[in-house]
Amino acid sequence: xxxxxxxxxSCHIKNVRNGYPFLIEVVKVSEHEADxxxxxxxxxxxxxxxxxxxxxxQSLGCREGLPEEAAESMLEDEGFLKRFHHALLEVFLEEGSxxxxxxxxxxxxxxxxPNMLLNEDEC
Amino acid sequence: xxxxxxxxxxFWYVTLPSEETAKSIGQRALLTKMMVEVWGEGSTWEELEAxxxxxxxxxxxxxxxxxxxxxxxxxxxxxxxxxxxxLDLIEKLEFLPxxxxxxxxxxxxxxxxxVVDCEWNDSLVDVALPRRYYFGRQVAAxxxxxxxxxxxxxxxxxxxxxxxxxxAFIMCNQAKVKRGQLMLDPYAGTGSILVAAAHYGAKVMxxxxxxxxxxxxxxxxxxxxxxxxxxCIGSNFTxxxxxxxxxLIRLDTHKHPLRxxxxxxxxxxxxxxxxxxxxxxxxxxxxxxIADRRNPITDPSTHIPATQPYTLGECLRDLLDLxxxxxVVGGRLVYFLPATPETYCEEEVPGHPALRLVANSxxxxxxxxxxxxxxxxxxxxxxxxxxxxxxxxRPDPTMAIDRLHDIVYEQLDEAAKKEAAEAAPRRRxxxxxx
Numbered sequence: 001x002x003x004x005x006x007x008x009x010s011c012h013i014k015n016v017r018n019g020y021p022f023l024i025e026v027v028k029v030s031e032h033e034a035d036x037x038x039x040x041x042x043x044x045x046x047x048x049x050x051x052x053x054x055x056x057x058q059s060l061g062c063r064e065g066l067p068e069e070a071a072e073s074m075l076e077d078e079g080f081l082k083r084f085h086h087a088l089l090e091v092f093l094e095e096g097s098x099x100x101x102x103x104x105x106x107x108x109x110x111x112x113x114p115n116m117l118l119n120e121d122e123c
Numbered sequence: 124x125x126x127x128x129x130x131x132x133x134f135w136y137v138t139l140p141s142e143e144t145a146k147s148i149g150q151r152a153l154l155t156k157m158m159v160e161v162w163g164e165g166s167t168w169e170e171l172e173a174x175x176x177x178x179x180x181x182x183x184x185x186x187x188x189x190x191x192x193x194x195x196x197x198x199x200x201x202x203x204x205x206x207x208x209x210l211d212l213i214e215k216l217e218f219l220p221x222x223x224x225x226x227x228x229x230x231x232x233x234x235x236x237x238v239v240d241c242e243w244n245d246s247l248v249d250v251a252l253p254r255r256y257y258f259g260r261q262v263a264a265x266x267x268x269x270x271x272x273x274x275x276x277x278x279x280x281x282x283x284x285x286x287x288x289x290x291a292f293i294m295c296n297q298a299k300v301k302r303g304q305l306m307l308d309p310y311a312g313t314g315s316i317l318v319a320a321a322h323y324g325a326k327v328m329x330x331x332x333x334x335x336x337x338x339x340x341x342x343x344x345x346x347x348x349x350x351x352x353x354x355c356i357g358s359n360f361t362x363x364x365x366x367x368x369x370x371l372i373r374l375d376t377h378k379h380p381l382r383x384x385x386x387x388x389x390x391x392x393x394x395x396x397x398x399x400x401x402x403x404x405x406x407x408x409x410x411x412x413i414a415d416r417r418n419p420i421t422d423p424s425t426h427i428p429a430t431q432p433y434t435l436g437e438c439l440r441d442l443l444d445l446x447x448x449x450x451v452v453g454g455r456l457v458y459f460l461p462a463t464p465e466t467y468c469e470e471e472v473p474g475h476p477a478l479r480l481v482a483n484s485x486x487x488x489x490x491x492x493x494x495x496x497x498x499x500x501x502x503x504x505x506x507x508x509x510x511x512x513x514x515x516x517r518p519d520p521t522m523a524i525d526r527l528h529d530i531v532y533e534q535l536d537e538a539a540k541k542e543a544a545e546a547a548p549r550r551r552x553x554x555x556x557x
Contacts, residue, residue, distance in 0.1 A: 001370070001372075002369060002370060004369055004370060005328075005369070005370035007374060008223060008370075008381055008382060008385055008388070009372070009380045009381065009382065010380060010381070010383070011380065012378060012379065012380040020382050030522035032367070033365075034366060034369075035326075035366040037303060037324075037326065038301030039302065040303050040304070040326055042228045043303065043304070043305070044305065044388070046417060047385070047386075047387070049382070066266065067334060086451055089369060097424065103174045104398075105423055105424070106423075106424040107380075107424065108424050108425075110338060111338050112371070112372065113334075113337055113338045113371050113372065114372050115334055115338075116168045116372060116375075116379075116380040117332065117334070117373055117374065117375055117407060117428045117430075118373040118375070118378055118407050118408075119407050119420055119423055119426050119429075120407070120409040120414065120417065120429045121420060122423070123222055123378045123407045123408050
């Protein structure tokens with residue numbers, strides 16, 4: 001699971017109000033080079049919830065060099081694009097969990113794939 | 124405009140702004156075999172010859188000089204021509220002022236003589252075209268070689284419902300997938316559609332309710348300890364040297380975990396929804412009849428969640444609503460809708476206030492079963508109230524096709540079979556090759 005995915009997910013258990021963002025429990029993180037595509041990064045940047053992204057980056061150990069606040073003007077800076085690309089798409093949670101901030105329910109991430117299916121008493 | 128005003132004609136005249144446009148269409152399109160600048164046509168050889176004689180010399184001049192290597196190919200539609208027939212026809216074209224050298228392998232220019240002769244071919248019921256000859260310069264040709272390299276025959280990771288490579292590429296063309304975009308397949312399975320979208324340069328995301336197909340894969344061709352000891356979705360991307368998906372998630376599109384304010388993030392949603400013939404739909408929650416007998420949940424993160432059947436009507440409602448929310452305006456949803464002659468009606472094709480139907484194309488599979496490739500485009504920003512009102516006005520999303528399994532496996536007695544055969548004239552479709 002990359003931070004792009006983490007940024008999109010929130011806890012959908014019935015009656016949960018503050019299920020975003022998931023806390024990340026890390027067992028194993030790896031890095032893989034990903035295809036650098038500035039057009040894609042410019043498209044996705046305004047759709048990223050920045051505080052959640054920073055929180056995720058902190059958990060996966062790639063927070064360094066990412067600014068506290070996000071502004072569209074940063075997209076002109078190649079150095080920023082590279083760092084954004086790296087944290088968004090190259091750092092990968094292989095094993096661990098997504099933890100609901102409200103209920104503490106853990107959604108396991110195994111072989112990089114979060115299992116977001118609800119149990120029958122949760123939907 | 125179709126040749127001879129026949130809508131089923133495989134030959135159409137198009138007006139394009141430039142040769143470059145024709146070339147770029149040719150490079151991407153898979154169902155357009157070639158684009159030809161027509162120099163002359165006629166219903167007899169004499170007419171063709173007269174038309175070619177009348178074609179302006181100055182329009183021909185840039186292509187017939189000694190500086191170009193060229194070849195002439197003969198293509199027959201509706202009949203077969205032997206090599207000798209083809210050579211005879213090419214010799215009859217000798218009146219054309221070609222000065223260049225003939226080169227059969229990689230010539231600079233290719234000229235096409237098209238012979239349409241359906242008179243003796245009764246299998247082409249839809250396309251009984253009049254006899255006609257066309258001659259012209261090939262401007263662009265489809266690169267069908269891409270399909271050969273992505274053939275499922277050599278694909279490492281496959282499942283029973285893996286999407287045929289050609290169809291997956293056509294789906295991506297319908298969705299106008301390209302680099303710089305984000306594409307989602309909500310029923311990713313073994314990732315065939317994801318592979319096609321990644322080939323066109325998009326970042327791809329796949330979700331599926333089946334954790335096994337997504338995460339576990341299956342034993343591969345390699346022995347223990349080798350790189351292909353086990354194969355999974357990722358193996359298919361490695362096989363073709365494509366970037367890996369940016370996300371794979373196990374989720375249920377009916378009760379999905381996407382954050383509520385997530386909108387306009389995808390350029391394309393492409394998928395083959397689960398339906399009852401080979402793989403039935405499933406959604407979260409226990410079937411009412413077994414809910415009491417389930418084991419109590421001790422640890423929610425390791426409990427195996429129950430799933431229950433999911434009708435196609437419900438599934439498509441969820442798919443359209445999710446697409447309406449997540450697509451950018453101008454983004455496209457492309458999916459297959461199963462259909463049978465008994466159940467299909469145009470009014471039943473699901474709609475959504477934010478989406479406009481762009482195309483609805485039938486692919487005939489058997490006499491009693493076909494599927495329709497539906498293409499929709501997001502034309503309005505998502506309006507939750509409008510969507511809710513639209514759905515409230517249609518309280519039951521179930522479709523006639525939800526009886527699909529029964530229809531396909533229904534036992535007809537002999538009399539009923541005969542009656543059905545008489546009622547519905549046998550439909551045939553045109554082959555890919557001509």
